[in-house]
Amino acid sequence: MSNCIIAQSGGPTAVINATVAGLVKANQLNPYYDHVYGGLHGIEGILQEKFVDLTNMSEEENRILKQTPASALGSCRYKLKRDNVADFKKLIEVLDKYDIETMFYTGGNDSMDTVAALSEYAVKNGITNHRFVGCPKTVDNDLMHTDHCPGFASAAKFIASTALQTWLDYNVYTRQEVFILETMGRDAGWLAASACLSEHVDLLVLPEDEFNEEAFLAQVKEIVEKTNKCYIVVSEGVKYADGTYLAAKNAQNDGFGHAILGGAGNALKELILSTKTAERCKVQDLSTAQRAFALTQSLVDVEESYRLGMSAHMRSCDGKFTGKMVMVTRKPGEYYDVEFGAVDASEVANYVKSFPKEWILDNYRGISEEAKNYLRPLIAGTPTILMENGLPAYVKPYYMR
């Protein structure tokens, strides 16, 4: 008899629970594990033995879990420090106590570092009865090796839809107007770039490009003079050449040593108005909604997230799979298709996959056709969302039960 546990870490996405639903469903199709536990609030909850039993989840709950945004098991930003032996020992004790053979951990590169650290610790200490498997999720799409990350595409679809629809809105008056859409993206510009799928972004400001005020304002000026309008998309993580954030005034710290950003859009607005480059400027910061708005999930995204959970389960049934992150590889060919694979979590941990420089057009003029060809298939398809009283049905978070 053995069990498994799944826990979620880091920022939520619109499809993060689909991976949990897929894993639970896989174990119902092939009950390799006696129990599928959910660990509440990531590694923190596991250390405190805060579990729920997901083994016998009903088909209805499974279906609604797939469309419920935000970590239904709760999340944490707790980072297992490699020199904190007490935490490692405690965790192994808990896994022993509950006969947990495999721990699945969904998250970004910090979570993959946790998976790598735990599997290294197990190897080093001759622990063979516990295994650690990572499942990628991040709206930022900045994990290495995987073609893309579950969660990214639904956020991209929401961003591109909002860009398209607010572009239609800001055009209705004849007056001069600049619109700035701010997206998430601390280190990588994938989310901001996805707005270009609307085909209406005039200027795109990415963290991959050092921000140059003069060059940027010259572009705004040129476009406003020509069209009386300018639609700008900016990523929260844009920096000047000296490394300071455009939104530096608001910078704080989130405990992982990352700055908490926000306000790049307002910084651009101030720049544009104070230099009289344009008369009128509106900012929309998509904030939390861009990662939480599951009502418009991408079908590709939610199905891949689900299958990734299934694939993680199925791979783990060999009794050896550990220290790996399950990933998505795009198959070559005219039509979009993927296969699932695995990579050492240590090769993902603490790296960032930037938006490719060669996909960025000069003078903030957006992204190349190649970039759009990469992005476009990811936002395809509309899943059927079950509704209740006019709003999306959702599963009550397990940590609230």
Added chain:
Amino acid sequence: MSNCIIAQSGGPTAVINATVAGLVKANQLNPYYDHVYGGLHGIEGILQEKFVDLTNMSEEENRILKQTPASALGSCRYKLKRDNVADFKKLIEVLDKYDIETMFYTGGNDSMDTVAALSEYAVKNGITNHRFVGCPKTVDNDLMHTDHCPGFASAAKFIASTALQTWLDYNVYTRQEVFILETMGRDAGWLAASACLSEHVDLLVLPEDEFNEEAFLAQVKEIVEKTNKCYIVVSEGVKYADGTYLAAKNAQNDGFGHAILGGAGNALKELILSTKTAERCKVQDLSTAQRAFALTQSLVDVEESYRLGMSAHMRSCDGKFTGKMVMVTRKPGEYYDVEFGAVDASEVANYVKSFPKEWILDNYRGISEEAKNYLRPLIAGTPTILMENGLPAYVKPYYMR
């Protein structure tokens, strides 16, 4: 032979074009008018004879127009002043020149004032060959007489969905957290109140209530102490007892004498943090997206908006209908149903229908069940949205052709 013209005014909505589509379709079903013209950029464009001919719109274009947000004919904020006789004369000249029997004008209370002023001018000057009909639209839902306004429900659905989904998101961490969702609503709290359909709003701050810092902070404190969290929704138009806006720092003027608001959410955040009522506070301002996000239109809203356009056309076929606004009346009974009617535009112009005081719970604790029973049927149903490359298909704005 006679023609009609339709034009759009004021801020766009997610279903504003459905009224145009319905009117065009009605004339195809019963060609009372030889031509259905669209006036570009409201009254401004009509004065400049900027028209498009919509008479023979294809069924496909009609269908996509219904789901295209933001005034496809362009909008304006130009107000016909009653003492500006030159404008009135010029307008009648244009209508004469193009044999326009009926002018349909979609908009809010300023637009209904235009309809009233024009029909009064016609009566006063013995002009019998031109008629003026108003079609309500406003996300603010603040027009008198009509049970609700086309455009409101889709915005309400987007707001309530976002409230639900960001509520799920802000709960995932165990840390203390206050979330503030800011909605539009200059004078009336309908949009902010609709967030309560999520059933997760702890505190609701409406323009109908004088804002009391102490009373509000006491509620925040109580909820945070009890649950470690607090989900707050605030309308942009909230005022102190002395009439100053919570967001006063950012107040400007839009030309109609209305303040341009924004920042009520940030004002609350500053208040909460500076008084140490909570440690952490995040603001999401829904801004333009709440009125432009047509991908999640309410089925009730878009169909009513369409039928309102049809009803306006059909009523006008009596050759007498003028100075009226077409409106929606809710029928009594257990199940939601409406009938269409008409009211003098002068009875709508320049009035504001506030959110009923008796529907507001004490201590910012949201809205009554009666209020929810009013709101809930409006957001029901999901129309089929035609997609193109993963994004909602849309009609290219007529003013760009």
